[in-house]
Amino acid sequence: MTRLAIVISKDRCVGCHTCALSCKMQNNIPEGLMWNRVLTEGCDVTDGAQGTYPNLTRTYLPVACQHCQNAACQRVCPTGATYKDDKGRVEIDYDKCIGCRMCMAACPYNARVFNWSEPERLTQANYGDARVPVRPKGVVEKCTLCKERTDDGEKPMCVICCPGHARFYGDLDDPESDVAKLVRDKHATALLEEMGTQPSVHYFE
Amino acid sequence: MTGMTSSQGGLTRRSFLKGTAVAAGAVGLAGAGSMISTDGWLAPAKAHATPEERTAYTYHQKHCGGCCALKCTVRDGRLVLVQPNDVGEDMYRTICLKGISEVTHIYGDGRVQTPLKRVGERGSGQFEPISWDEALDDIAERVKEIQAQYGKDALLVASCAEADSTFLGPLLGAQSGGFTGIDVGVGNGLDPATGLGAGYAMSAPEARDWARSKLVLSVGTNYCESSLPSAYLFVEAKEAGAHMVTVDPHYSTTASKSDEWIPIAPGTDAALFLGMVSHILDNKLYDDAFVRQHTSFPFLVDDATHKLLRDHAEDPAAEEPETGATNPFFVMDPVTGNPIRFDQMTMPALSVTEAPGNVGAHTVWDLMLETQKPYTTAWAAEITGIPQERIEALAEEYAEGPSSLALGWGGNDKMTNADISGHAAALLVALTGNIGKPGAGVGVYVGPDYNSWLPALGAWPVPEEWAAADSEVSLYDMPVKENNCHGAIFWGDFIAQHVADMNLTTQWADTLDLIVSIDPYFTEGAKWSDYILPATSRFEYDDEIGNIADGYSQLVLQEKVIEPLFEAKTDLWITREIAKRFGQDAYLPKTGAERVEAMLATSTDPQVAALKLDDIVANQGVWPSPDRSEIRTVADDLKFATPSERLEVYYDNMVPFDQALPQWEPCEEIGNEDLRATYPLQLTNTRTRFRIHNQYNDAKWLQLYYEPTVVANPSDLEARGIANGDIVEVFNERGSFTVPCDANDAIRPGSVRIYEAGTADYTVAGNVQNTTNRTTIERGYSLMCGPVIPFSDTLVDIRKA
């Protein structure tokens, strides 16, 4: 089997949001929506810190679709629009999506976003990779693990743009892959493991 | 993970769009709206069955030190994707969020679309469109009038790092504005000792060298933001075992990525270094052989003049200082007690007390032992707020080495005593020999391209008569000193960017007979201009090849990615059109390609001179420096670019100011206790990953993350009845500005932080520079690069607006 994944070093992540914007660009994501966001744990201001000066910590946490093996979104989707593909990626068939947003409510990672209105782009034109389908009003969308790139053997855009060299991509089911080794050797963990969603995306210190 | 809870027990959609509501009301280009709206220009792209798509290569910003080589995808004539150029090894495939934001930024409504002529009062932002010919004719005529009446130097042509503007100033014989006042604070004090760094403390090896250090001590630098495209080198060094210690008043991004953060009182870096020096001396932790052989510590200083003993008096009119070979320094023979040429004695006396007799001189070492006496570690602890034991342990660790001392441009550099911190850092390096060997270095490590293997480019040959005039008064002093400047052409936002105390600056600007602003974007300074000329962005060109630049250990080519947008023209075209009106255009390159070929052919490096433009084009616009597999180091042979080729720590020219050796002095404003009673908060204005100075203020994708916001410690806000997110006025006697505020424990109590270049169109009201300190200290004019503008040596208070 193939289980494509991104593994992220929290120590290397410098919280720069390059991954988030490279994703927005690559995938022609309209204004108001993001597939990938960089959170700062426990903070509601940009580059905040936990604790009281000078006893402080800060952890950046880039979050997008976790490509769960036991995906909460997939289980609730009434039309089968959300599916897991043969490479272990969770994908959306936009033609089948009826916009009920059950998946958004089910996803514990808040990874999904919805086109409430006609997509608006700052340049009033599509940008990004021409291979990426344009989503209409009324469908849910989220990180596809750069399906169009990874299908062609390229790395996801966030991985090639990350200035922290914090993002690693590969097949978890291949024990020789970088990501499988990182998960093994660095004791990488998944977010909200207790929810039983079995994410493919992993994080290590 | 407390921040990860929400009503559904999942990750919150945290307020990453925070602040946009505020900005929507605040942003506006007063009066110019109709001329700069993108409506009409940006009609939706026509739907082609099979869109035409192609790839082109260019480089991005020079100003951030990234100069990232970019691969750009163009579809139906529009820029749709920007990604790292994928030629070369991974480490050279760099980009950051600013590069990516260009996909929408270059089409944004911050662009100036047509030449504009002022119709309202200066500063009102009222302009009307005008044709290129009309604008250029008017400008040329007025330049001629000004220069005829007041002399050639009555015209100032000043340019930011991003513009392609080299020819215009010299061809008009204009002055260039003298000292810059920016990024030269620490370098002013450090660089005379090493002879490196050009006054900007750019004397460091590549940051890759950190992986070979035992200690990387970052003081006043936020590398993980300022050097974003190679931020990974910081964590890689940590992974390789270097102890990463960051000294900063605030819990910066770099502090949070370090093994240890040491908080320090703002403006006291010099005190920390002086305390460390004392501890190294007291405990004999210095490298005795290095000190005697590679520094000026053994040099004799005349007791009467307090100047270094030389063979003969220097001619004050000499263009270049004499070398140690032509005019030797003297040391003392420890056996005879006689002065002897420094180059004839391998192990000279460190102190005159080592030998009998009295030669009427003392060594630099003797003087330092004396001047260091007050600077005990207990004293340094008091000034810096760092515990004495921590200072001592740090000194021991630094001395052991190999240690890198990473300094910066965003902290103490922007305060009046910055040169003293640079000078004190030089003492640390000279005592411990932490330079010129693997894992050791000093200076600014920021900017992968600045410290990399830069292939030597030649230049387009220009007529000898083309020469810029001297600037008797520097630009930042023009508002307060009599000078002969009557007109200015600015490439970039000089009025709001390069001068503190904005209200004074704009009063001065209003006295000029002509101001021209050339920029792709509508800047704050543009509002004071009589003409605004729209320049192209780095992605647009009118010809297949634009320019060539030194990138990160490579040459990078600017190819045309898209046609010029709106009515924008390239800087070279604008220069040529102005030159034409002065009968000088025949001397300029006709095309970008012609210029690039000349820059290659005239290189002093035979490998570069042999390069053909087509070969670079064929390699995706990149020529890798042949040396780049090696880490670029500095002064490996321990020969420094000083007259004696040693680290020269004693500054003769500072004798009149009692700074021949570094002497503690508090900052001019934030050290003023009386003023602090009225304005108790230091305003630090630093760089951020979200901007390059004022560039990208208008980039909508970056506004998602940051818009001008003052950040304060919750305790300081509570004391003033201010809540997180409130709109506050930041004020002092010079002026004020109004912005939202964030409560953030990362900020040191007693300070507030705003990222620099918050210009008035992007704040709720006012410009950050309305409040900043412009004081220039007296000794500043004798320093290498002139006085630094102490932007962060500023006291303010804040109140709910």
Ligand code: SF4
């Ligand atoms: S691009 Fe890399 S370093 Fe930047 S926020 Fe994303 S994961 Fe972190």
Ligand code: SF4
């Ligand atoms: S802003 Fe600097 S670091 Fe970012 S992409 Fe451009 S050149 Fe690279």
